[in-house]
Amino acid sequence: MLRKTDQAPLVSLNNAGIRRNGRWLVRGVEFSISRGEIVTLIGPNGSGKSTTAKAAIGVLKPDEGWVEKIPGLKVGYVPQKLAIDWTLPLTVERLMTLTGPLKGREVEEALHSTGIAHLARAEVQHLSGGEFQRALLARAIARKPDLLVLDEPVQGVDFSGEIALYDLIKSIRNKTGCGILLISHDLHVVMAETDTVICLNGHVCCRGTPQVVSQSPEYLKLFGSRAAKTLAVYSHDHDHTHLPDGRVLHTDGSITEHCHPDDGHHHGEHAHGEHDHGAHDHVHGPDCGCGYKSRLQGFDTKESDRV
Amino acid sequence: MFDDFFTRALIAGIGLAITVGPLGCFVIWRRMAYFGDTMAHSALLGVALSLLFDLNLMLSVFIVAAAVSLLLLLLQKRGALSTDALLGILSHSALSIGLVMVAFMTWVRIDLVGFLFGDILAVSQADIDLVWGGGILVLAAIVYLWRPLLASTVNPELAEAEGLQPERARLYFMLLMALVIAIAMKIVGILLITSLLIIPAATARRLATSPEIMAVLASVIGVLAVTGGLFGSLHFDTPSGPSIVVAAMGLFVLSLLPFGRNRNVETAIHSTHGGHH
Numbered sequence: 067m068l069r070k071t072d073q074a075p076l077v078s079l080n081n082a083g084i085r086r087n088g089r090w091l092v093r094g095v096e097f098s099i100s101r102g103e104i105v106t107l108i109g110p111n112g113s114g115k116s117t118t119a120k121a122a123i124g125v126l127k128p129d130e131g132w133v134e135k136i137p138g139l140k141v142g143y144v145p146q147k148l149a150i151d152w153t154l155p156l157t158v159e160r161l162m163t164l165t166g167p168l169k170g171r172e173v174e175e176a177l178h179s180t181g182i183a184h185l186a187r188a189e190v191q192h193l194s195g196g197e198f199q200r201a202l203l204a205r206a207i208a209r210k211p212d213l214l215v216l217d218e219p220v221q222g223v224d225f226s227g228e229i230a231l232y233d234l235i236k237s238i239r240n241k242t243g244c245g246i247l248l249i250s251h252d253l254h255v256v257m258a259e260t261d262t263v264i265c266l267n268g269h270v271c272c273r274g275t276p277q278v279v280s281q282s283p284e285y286l287k288l289f290g291s292r293a294a295k296t297l298a299v300y301s302h303d304h305d306h307t308h309l310p311d312g313r314v315l316h317t318d319g320s321i322t323e324h325c326h327p328d329d330g331h332h333h334g335e336h337a338h339g340e341h342d343h344g345a346h347d348h349v350h351g352p353d354c355g356c357g358y359k360s361r362l363q364g365f366d367t368k369e370s371d372r373v
Numbered sequence: 374m375f376d377d378f379f380t381r382a383l384i385a386g387i388g389l390a391i392t393v394g395p396l397g398c399f400v401i402w403r404r405m406a407y408f409g410d411t412m413a414h415s416a417l418l419g420v421a422l423s424l425l426f427d428l429n430l431m432l433s434v435f436i437v438a439a440a441v442s443l444l445l446l447l448l449q450k451r452g453a454l455s456t457d458a459l460l461g462i463l464s465h466s467a468l469s470i471g472l473v474m475v476a477f478m479t480w481v482r483i484d485l486v487g488f489l490f491g492d493i494l495a496v497s498q499a500d501i502d503l504v505w506g507g508g509i510l511v512l513a514a515i516v517y518l519w520r521p522l523l524a525s526t527v528n529p530e531l532a533e534a535e536g537l538q539p540e541r542a543r544l545y546f547m548l549l550m551a552l553v554i555a556i557a558m559k560i561v562g563i564l565l566i567t568s569l570l571i572i573p574a575a576t577a578r579r580l581a582t583s584p585e586i587m588a589v590l591a592s593v594i595g596v597l598a599v600t601g602g603l604f605g606s607l608h609f610d611t612p613s614g615p616s617i618v619v620a621a622m623g624l625f626v627l628s629l630l631p632f633g634r635n636r637n638v639e640t641a642i643h644s645t646h647g648g649h650h
Binding site: 120123124125140141142143145148150151153154155156157160161164165166209215 | 528532583
C-alpha cells in the first residue's frame, strides 16, 4: 500500500465556512486529506457534504477560514448531479477527454477497470444510472489525479455494484496512492477502507474511524462475507443534537440556543474533534441523523435501518 | 453571371454561416436560444446609438449586445427574477428603446425593415471584409476555447475542479456572441439572427456522433441554408433574412425524415426550442 502520510496533506480545510443568502451552509470545518488517505463525509441531506467537498477542491471559496492545497494539485471529480443535454452528442470515449487530453491506452485502461470497456462508443445519454456512474468514475481516474473527489459515487448502483465500486476505489487508492474524498449517501455504512469518517450537519458533528464489519458476526450475517470486507459501520459520537427549531439539545438534557464549546455541556472536546463551535446562526433540519436523537427524542429517522 | 451585389451577399453569407455553426451548437447545448435572441434584439439599440453619435455601426452593435449580456449576468446574480423573465424584459426593452430612438431622430432616414430582416443589397465589400475577418477571429477563439467551453457546458463545477476556467470561458462566449450578432445583422437581420445559430445546429444533431462533428456539420448546413435562401431571395424578390431561415427550416425538416438512427433526438430538439419564440 502506498502511504506517504509524512508528506504535507494534499488539501486541508481550516475552520472553513461557506455562507449563502445570509445562511451558513457549513461552518468550522477542519480536516485534511493526504496521499493514500480515504476520507468519507456523511450527514443528512442538506448538511453541507457537497458544499464542503466543493470548498476542498476550490469550486467554492470559503467565506471564513481557509483552504490550503499543494501547488499543482490534480483533481478528479465526480459531481453528485450531472445532466448532459440530449442535444450534445457525447460518447463515453469522448467524455473521457472532456477536461484534458489522454492517450488512447489510458482511456482504455480506465474503461476496463470500471468494467464498461464495451460501452466506449455508446452515447452517455443511453447509459443506465449505474453505467453512467462508472463512466464518470472512469473519466475521473483516467486523468490520474492526486485527489479523487467522489460525490455519492454509488448512487443508482445496486448493492453488488456498490461493493464492486468500493472495491475499485480501494484498488485505485492502493495502485496510485491518490487521496480520496468520498461522500456517502448512507449515514452509517461507509467503505471499510475509510481512514477518517466525518459526520457533518452544518458543522463537524463528530469524526472517527469506522468499525470494520467483517469483525462482527452480526454484520457478517447481514451483509454477506464479500460485502462485509468492503463495508464498515460508523457509530456516531455526538454530544449534542440539533432540534428542528435550531436550538441544541445536549446529552446532559439541557437545551441551549447555540452550541458553544465553552458552555459546559460538551464532553471531551479533544476526543470529539478539533472543530470550533462558533455561534451557529443556521437552522438545522429536523433530522440530525445521529443515533442519539432517535433514542432521546423518538424522532423518525429517514435513513434505512440497515444497521 | 450574377450581379455584383448578389455575389457579395453570397460570399458574406457563406462566411457568416461557417462562423455561426459551432457557436450555434453551444447555444443549443447550453439552452441559450432565448439569451441569443435577447442579445440580438438589443442590436437595434446599437443601431440607434450609432446613428445618434455617428459611431461605426458594427462596433456600437457589438458594444450594446455585450453590455446587455453582462447586465443580464449581473441581474441573474441578484436573483430577484427568473432568467426568462429578465430576458423578456431586457430583450423587448432594448428593441423598443431602439425603435423609439430611431423614431425621434427625424433627420435620419433608415431602412428599418432592412435592419430587422436583413438586406442583401446593403452588403458592401467592407462588410465582406468584416464578416470574414470577424469570422476567422470567432472561429479561432472557439477552437482555442473549445475544451473549457465544452467541459463547462457539461458541468461548470467539474470544469473548474479540474483546472479549467468556466467563468472566463462563459465571458468570452458572450463576447463572441455579441461579435457574431454585429456581423450577422446586415445579412439575416436582427430578428432572425438566432435562427441562423440554432436551426443548422439542431439539424446537425441528428447526423453528428461527436460535438466536433456537430460543429462542423452545423457550418456546412448553414452554408447550404444561406446559399439556398439567397438564391430564393433573388428569385422571388423576398427579404434575404427570412428566405435564409425558410431554407434552413427546410433542411431541418428533411433531417427529421425517418432515415436517421436516433429517434430520441427529435424530442430533445423540440424541447430545446421550447424557450425560443
